[in-house]
Amino acid sequence: MRVVLVLVAVAMVMAGCAGPPKLGGAPNVQVLDATELPPPSASDLIETDRPYIVGPFDKLVIDVFGITELSDRKVQVDASGRISFPLVGVLAVAGNTPGQIETLLRDRLASRYVRDPQVTVNLQETVSQVVTVEGQVKKPGLYPVVGRLTLLRAIALSGGTDEFSKLNEIVIFRTVKGEQYAALYDLKAIRLGAYSDPEVYANDVVVVGESRARRIFKDVLQVVPLFTTPLIVGIDRLGR
Numbered sequence: 595m596r597v598v599l600v601l602v603a604v605a606m607v608m609a610g611c612a613g614p615p616k617l618g619g620a621p622n623v624q625v626l627d628a629t630e631l632p633p634p635s636a637s638d639l640i641e642t643d644r645p646y647i648v649g650p651f652d653k654l655v656i657d658v659f660g661i662t663e664l665s666d667r668k669v670q671v672d673a674s675g676r677i678s679f680p681l682v683g684v685l686a687v688a689g690n691t692p693g694q695i696e697t698l699l700r701d702r703l704a705s706r707y708v709r710d711p712q713v714t715v716n717l718q719e720t721v722s723q724v725v726t727v728e729g730q731v732k733k734p735g736l737y738p739v740v741g742r743l744t745l746l747r748a749i750a751l752s753g754g755t756d757e758f759s760k761l762n763e764i765v766i767f768r769t770v771k772g773e774q775y776a777a778l779y780d781l782k783a784i785r786l787g788a789y790s791d792p793e794v795y796a797n798d799v800v801v802v803g804e805s806r807a808r809r810i811f812k813d814v815l816q817v818v819p820l821f822t823t824p825l826i827v828g829i830d831r832l833g834r
């Protein structure tokens with residue numbers, strides 16, 4: 595059984611109608627006010643907030659100034675979120691920023707007779723924090739989330755849309771604390787400044803103009819033009 599909770603401003607749905615529409619014919623629909631998807635918590639992204647949080651399989655470059663043997667060391671975070679480094683041994687780094695990892699390494703090295711170590715940690719390749727862009731874009735795939743990424747930028751990374759893309763059927767899927775959400779956006783409206791360009795986080799899935807959007811939002815797409823606000827849906831699947 596699927597219960598859908600719709601979070602959307604009442605004013606955007608069919609002024610003058612007796613009540614808000616039910617999305618996809620799903621039962622138990624409640625309309626509330628909201629303007630954006632809830633951001634994921636740290637536990638949703640082990641591996642966002644800003645700045646970048648290192649996670650499993652990310653690749654790092656570590657330098658210890660003045661020590662050739664400890665400079666330009668390329669290491670990969672393992673599946674359990676740890677790295678191995680000379681004089682330090684095994685160190686848990688997942689969930690830390692590169693700056694925090696610098697502090698962890700500096701403290702360990704200082705306790706092992708390296709005087710005043712100057713450590714630099716840079717991200718070489720990100721694997722744990724990616725957004726998926728699929729559907730009617732030129733280059734569907736997984737794209738890294740480094741710094742602040744918005745919907746327009748994510749679509750640009752995927753090569754952009756083409757003349758056949760349905761720009762009013764852009765959906766972001768997100769999981770927050772075990773709850774699934776979906777938000778419907780009109781790309782043309784965002785470009786015109788009708789509402790703000792939403793932030794996209796690691797583990798989000800962006801679907802451009804495909805049947806997944808139409809199945810979830812089919813009733814609304816027929817009657818409501820998305821030019822004033824995005825439409826946000828919380829999907830709670832019971833009986834799992």
